[in-house]
Amino acid sequence: MDGQWSRLVEWLGRNGMKTGSNDLLVRPQEIADRGRGLVLTQDVEKGTPLFTLPASVLLNYKTLRTAYPYLYNRNGELEDITATQLITLHLFLWRPNADKASMDELFGPYIDVLPSDFEWHPIWQAAIEERRENVPPATRAALEKAVQKFRADWANILTVAERFPQLEALGIDRSDTGRALWAWLNVNTRSVYQQLRPVKSHPDNLSLCPVLDFANHVPDEGDGGNVMTTRSNSLTFHSAKNHGQQAGDEVFLCYGPHGNSKLYVEYGFMTERGAEANVDDIVEKMLDESGNGQVKRRLLKRHGYWGDWALYEWPEIGPSYRLLPALCLISMGEAEWEIAISGNRSFKEAEADAYLAQICGHVIARAEGGVGAGNVGQLWEEEARVAEAVRAKLHSGRSVW
Numbered sequence: 246m247d248g249q250w251s252r253l254v255e256w257l258g259r260n261g262m263k264t265g266s267n268d269l270l271v272r273p274q275e276i277a278d279r280g281r282g283l284v285l286t287q288d289v290e291k292g293t294p295l296f297t298l299p300a301s302v303l304l305n306y307k308t309l310r311t312a313y314p315y316l317y318n319r320n321g322e323l324e325d326i327t328a329t330q331l332i333t334l335h336l337f338l339w340r341p342n343a344d345k346a347s348m349d350e351l352f353g354p355y356i357d358v359l360p361s362d363f364e365w366h367p368i369w370q371a372a373i374e375e376r377r378e379n380v381p382p383a384t385r386a387a388l389e390k391a392v393q394k395f396r397a398d399w400a401n402i403l404t405v406a407e408r409f410p411q412l413e414a415l416g417i418d419r420s421d422t423g424r425a426l427w428a429w430l431n432v433n434t435r436s437v438y439q440q441l442r443p444v445k446s447h448p449d450n451l452s453l454c455p456v457l458d459f460a461n462h463v464p465d466e467g468d469g470g471n472v473m474t475t476r477s478n479s480l481t482f483h484s485a486k487n488h489g490q491q492a493g494d495e496v497f498l499c500y501g502p503h504g505n506s507k508l509y510v511e512y513g514f515m516t517e518r519g520a521e522a523n524v525d526d527i528v529e530k531m532l533d534e535s536g537n538g539q540v541k542r543r544l545l546k547r548h549g550y551w552g553d554w555a556l557y558e559w560p561e562i563g564p565s566y567r568l569l570p571a572l573c574l575i576s577m578g579e580a581e582w583e584i585a586i587s588g589n590r591s592f593k594e595a596e597a598d599a600y601l602a603q604i605c606g607h608v609i610a611r612a613e614g615g616v617g618a619g620n621v622g623q624l625w626e627e628e629a630r631v632a633e634a635v636r637a638k639l640h641s642g643r644s645v646w
């Protein structure tokens with residue numbers, strides 16, 4: 246890593262980044278159970294700028310334009326391929342072979358420090374090894390969705406490659422799905438949101454960022470550093486705003502307010518913070534069995550209360566609030582429910598409590614059969630724990646809504 250890091254810093258310097266000891270205040274280091282992480286090279290106050298990446302060293306659809314100009318329209322936007330797919334294609338083409346350096350003239354020294362494999366990642370195990378762990382239903386559904394997303398992205402990359410002789414000439418090995426997934430997982434586990442297009446929510450708003458992508462996740466936003474971008478698309482990483490830190494301390498980034506199921510599926514790791522259990526499958530079944538299932542489904546969708554029903558341990562023990570209208574619809578007439586949802590009548594919480602207790606029972610029972618090692622075991626254990634906690638709160642007579 247030392248040699249690769251020196252080459253990366255040298256490349257960053259050549260491309261306009263300030264890399265002096267007072268400009269770049271971090272270096273990568275192996276951290277137990279987290280792979281590599283970023284550590285401080287000196288003591289810092291809270292909110293200190295740790296480094297600035299100029300726009301030219303960020304790997305995104307804008308900086309790839311010189312390599313694939315024929316994929317862009319007159320306004321400089323991608324036409325037939327998404328940013329995720331284009332970056333995946335670029336990494337696929339320039340993945341280093343064995344111990345050799347990447348031959349990419351644009352981003353070679355950066356591509357050299359990307360992870361050498363993702364064989365430990367659940368999406369890899371599902372998509373390449375056809376291996377499915379026995380995980381809770383919502384985690385399984387999310388995993389299948391991610392595998393489908395990868396397959397669709399790879400299929401479109403190949404379709405585009407066929408249409409453009411310039412791409413075909415680069416010699417894409419269509420059968421090398423593992424190489425494609427290596428590239429795709431790099432994008433999906435390491436890119437950060439960066440607004441590159443006028444529309445904030447556009448899916449092409451993402452960049453792979455050298456150095457920053459060594460930062461590991463921390464659940465509390467205030468314990469992680471802050472990413473600030475400028476109009477010229479350069480990016481500065483500031484240390485945590487909650488506290489100062491000392492030389493040798495790890496600096497983190499909060500990847501978002503994600504529960505362990507999402508962290509497991511998307512990033513392949515979990516934290517110790519706050520168990521949760523998604524109960525979509527159980528509630529769907531209860532609604533169907535209560536009669537008029539299709540009408541109830543449409544009603545909940547129309548009012549934005551369909552799905553994403555969960556039990557939480559953090560920041561407070563209880564169900565997601567959106568579960569209340571869904572559970573009330575099990576026993577209420579549709580007309581009566583519409584009056585309640587419009588705010589003109591309140592929901593009957595006592596009835597919802599009874600259904601919630603049933604749901605907790607289901608979660609606890611299914612977790613008994615769901616054993617597994619490591620992360621998988623932890624997912625099941627957390628489901629049971631949160632369901633027991635919610636049930637205990639119900640039994641104590643405290644309101645859970």
Ligand SMILES: C[S@@+](CC[C@H](N)C(=O)[O-])C[C@H]1O[C@@H](n2cnc3c(N)ncnc32)[C@H](O)[C@@H]1O
Pocket residue numbers: 278279280281282360434435458459460461462463511512513514515516
């Ligand atoms: C953006 S990279 C961070 C750098 C990475 N550790 C490396 O070695 O290159 C994201 C990956 O780091 C690991 N990771 C991040 N935060 C973690 C944490 N809090 N605990 C364990 N692993 C973590 C996961 O493998 C995740 O997919």
